[in-house]
Amino acid sequence: MLEDAIRYPWNGERKVETLLIGGVLSLLGVFFIPVLFVFGYLVRVIRAVNDGDTEVPPVFEEWGDLLVEGLVAFLITLVYSLVPLVVIGLAIASFILPASVVTTAAGEPATGIAVGGLLLALVVVVVTVVVSLGAAYLLPAALAAYAVTGRIGTAFSPGTLRAIGGSQTYAVAWLVAVAIAIGAQVVGGFASATVIGAVLVPLISFYGNVAGAYAIGTAVREVPAVGTVSETPAERSVA
Numbered sequence: 001m002l003e004d005a006i007r008y009p010w011n012g013e014r015k016v017e018t019l020l021i022g023g024v025l026s027l028l029g030v031f032f033i034p035v036l037f038v039f040g041y042l043v044r045v046i047r048a049v050n051d052g053d054t055e056v057p058p059v060f061e062e063w064g065d066l067l068v069e070g071l072v073a074f075l076i077t078l079v080y081s082l083v084p085l086v087v088i089g090l091a092i093a094s095f096i097l098p099a100s101v102v103t104t105a106a107g108e109p110a111t112g113i114a115v116g117g118l119l120l121a122l123v124v125v126v127v128t129v130v131v132s133l134g135a136a137y138l139l140p141a142a143l144a145a146y147a148v149t150g151r152i153g154t155a156f157s158p159g160t161l162r163a164i165g166g167s168q169t170y171a172v173a174w175l176v177a178v179a180i181a182i183g184a185q186v187v188g189g190f191a192s193a194t195v196i197g198a199v200l201v202p203l204i205s206f207y208g209n210v211a212g213a214y215a216i217g218t219a220v221r222e223v224p225a226v227g228t229v230s231e232t233p234a235e236r237s238v239a
Contacts, residue, residue: 001172001173001176001215001218002176002179002180002215004054004218005176005177005180005211005212005214005215005218006180006211008054008057008210008211008214009207009210009211009214011055011056011057012055012056012057014059015057017059018057018059018060019203019206019207020203022041022060022203022207022210023202023203023205023206024202025037025038025206026202026203026205026206035070035074036067036070036071036074037060037063037066037067037070038070038206038209039069039070039071039073039074039077040065040066040067040068040069040070040073041058041060041066041070041210042073042143042209042210042213043069043070043072043073043143043146043147044058044066044069044147045057045058045210045213045214045217046143046144046147046148046213046216046217047147047148047217048217049213049214049218049221050144050147050148050217050220050221052221054214054218057210057214069147072146072152073143073146076139076143076146076155077143079156080138080142081135083131083135084128084132084135087124087128087131087132088128088132137165137174138161138165140174140177140212140216141160141161141164141165141170141216141220142155142156142161143155143216144164144216145157145160145164147217147220163223164219164220164223167219167222169219169223170216170219170223172219173215173216173218173219174215174216174219176212176215177211177212177213177215178212180208180211181208181209181212183208184204184205184207184208184209185205187204188200188201188204188205
């Protein structure tokens with residue numbers, strides 16, 4: 001799977017054009033709107049691979065649909081990011097408690113409360129790590145569920161997420177996607193050491209994202225419970 005995923009973005013007659021467009025959009029992602037097209041394209045990659053189009057990546061076209069689906073994918077990502085942020089906020093608050101001056105009625109430090117607060121902070125930190133990893137693991141599954149079914153609700157459906165996330169194939173694909181993302185970061189880091197290489201960093205990042213999306217799409221294809229795409233992009237946007 002890893003080899004196929006890495007090779008996938010470099011297939012097709014329009015590979016250079018697609019990668020250049022994706023790289024430019026990634027570079028301009030600080031302006032927000034361009035990155036939505038990248039989100040939409042990754043959704044399209046997952047859907048294409050799930051449908052069996054595993055040889056040639058889709059091209060950038062039907063920009064209106066890309067924008068709509070990219071916005072939906074961004075909102076799904078945002079929701080999954082908020083949960084760990086809330087837990088992290090609780091962790092920070094729990095650290096503040098033992099660090100505060102807590103005293104008894106006699107004006108002496110209440111060490112028992114402070115120690116209890118510290119223990120609570122440690123528990124919250126552990127929970128934060130677990131929740132963050134869980135969100136990172138389920139987010140690609142949620143995006144894939146939306147890409148395949150065209151329904152936003154499936155991105156938050158416990159049954160759908162259980163079917164995808166509980167699949168051994170998905171677990172392997174997720175690890176492959178993570179490995180590719182790390183590899184892209186490392187390559188981008190080396191490339192950024194030169195002026196010309198720095199220009200290529202957004203393209204390298206986009207290449208890694210497409211390869212990761214291929215891996216996720218391949219895994220979801222083997223989860224029948226997710227279903228198949230039967231709706232048009234316009235119908236997906238209102239589902």
